[in-house]
Amino acid sequence: SAVISQKPSRDICQRGTSLTIQCQVDSQVTMMFWYRQQPGQSLTLIATANQGSEATYESGFVIDKFPISRPNLTFSTLTVSNMSPEDSSIYLCSVADRESRTEAFFGQGTRLTVV
């Protein structure tokens, strides 16, 4: 199974600022995803991070607000830009291997509070 290191684990940020979340995997993986989970709700997919190209965003999420980088097969970042209190949520990185169709593994999550 893949080991995922996600940081920071939590942060409290001022509105209008930006936060970059990092996701590091201990092995090369095909698919990397970024999710948001608001209190009491299930996971919502923000985007699929594509290695060497622009991320694929889900409806309701745009690159200007959530820029994503994936420079290689083991690392990705998600930036939450120009934050507002509505962005307070848990952000999760997950990885999956398309060929082996193994389960998705999750990072520990980043608990973000915007004040």
Place this chain on the structure above:
Amino acid sequence: GQNIDQPTEMTATEGAIVQINCTYQTSGFNGLFWYQQHAGEAPTFLSYNVLDGLEEKGRFSSFLSRSKGYSYLLLKELQMKDSASYLCAVLDSNYQLIWGAGTKLIIKP
């Protein structure tokens, strides 16, 4: 559209058995997952079914019927630590996970 349905909340007694159902309608099917999520923590993998039938893993079992678009997670000999949310997710034709809203399981002594 794609849809995953599971009950919002269930209550069971310590030592008993509980079955959490999940029905799905997705564009393609490459397997169904069950995850456990304790409050404030990331989801952890429980099971993966891609063929019809029952998969048993200790106290937890998962069943799949592809023709019915139906799965269930069976938890036996319930313990207080099993109190958590249980998420059903389907891997669609694009190998993306479609998530249910989760079932909050409350275990009472």
